[in-house]
Amino acid sequence: MQPRKTDLARTALQAHRAPLDMRQRRLLILCDGQRDLPQLTAMIGPEASAMVIQLIQAGYLVSSAAAEPTPPPAPAPVPTPAAPAAVPTERRRSLVAARIYLLGILELQRHPHAAALLHALQQARSDEAVIAGLHTALDALPALTSPGYAERVRQRLLEVLPKEQVDGFQTLAV
Structure with a gap:
């Protein structure tokens, strides 16, 4: 087939x-x-x-x-x-996959604030810094795009984040 x-x-x-x-x-x-x-x-x-x-x-x-x-x-x-x-x-859940996904999303946005968030997330080295960068980018995304798109990005991010990180991101209201 x-x-x-x-x-x-x-x-x-x-x-x-x-x-x-x-x-x-x-x-x-x-x-x-x-x-x-x-x-x-x-x-x-x-x-x-x-x-x-x-x-x-x-x-x-x-x-x-x-x-x-x-x-x-x-x-x-x-x-x-x-x-x-x-x-x-x-x-297949990993913090690296979540980071790469959100970097790709930020790269698609044609906004100076998105570029700054992209740079900050790229420079994050520790897991805590990456998680903080993901939170910051998700918080800012509704202002850069439509709320529906930001919600879909958040849902996709929840699919790839490690289980132990999902709870902290589910409480975020997009």
């Missing part, structure tokens, strides 16, 4: 407003009709097949091999991927 994007997926990737997490977006980007499921599994991880099935059911992907035979086997695997999908996500 070689999944490919639907028009809904292309719209969702361009608009950044779809209810997709980072791993689902990454998978959608890779599903070009040229890569098969084993290749996607090698790139994304063992939960790729379950994510493909979920995205097919949601209408974001279609199978190049056959669109009709895919849905009948889909209901059986769908309940089981919830537990395995959480395990790799837990391993």
Whole structure:
């Protein structure tokens, strides 16, 4: 099976407003009709097949091999991927990933204050300084962008932060 994007997926990737997490977006980007499921599994991880099935059911992907035979086997695997999908996500949480993500977001902002926040976060060396820089940038982001965008950035940051850091960021109101 070689999944490919639907028009809904292309719209969702361009608009950044779809209810997709980072791993689902990454998978959608890779599903070009040229890569098969084993290749996607090698790139994304063992939960790729379950994510493909979920995205097919949601209408974001279609199978190049056959669109009709895919849905009948889909209901059986769908309940089981919830537990395995959480395990790799837990391993990929890191302060470095959170820092890189927010640096990228700040780099996209064309504002002098965003440039200053970017520089401060780049210069942070200790974990405490990085966490303080992340807090400062998240506090300032609603003034630099729309509140909805700032909230999505905060949610994505919560996905990659280590569990022990998440509580301090959940209390932030964007």
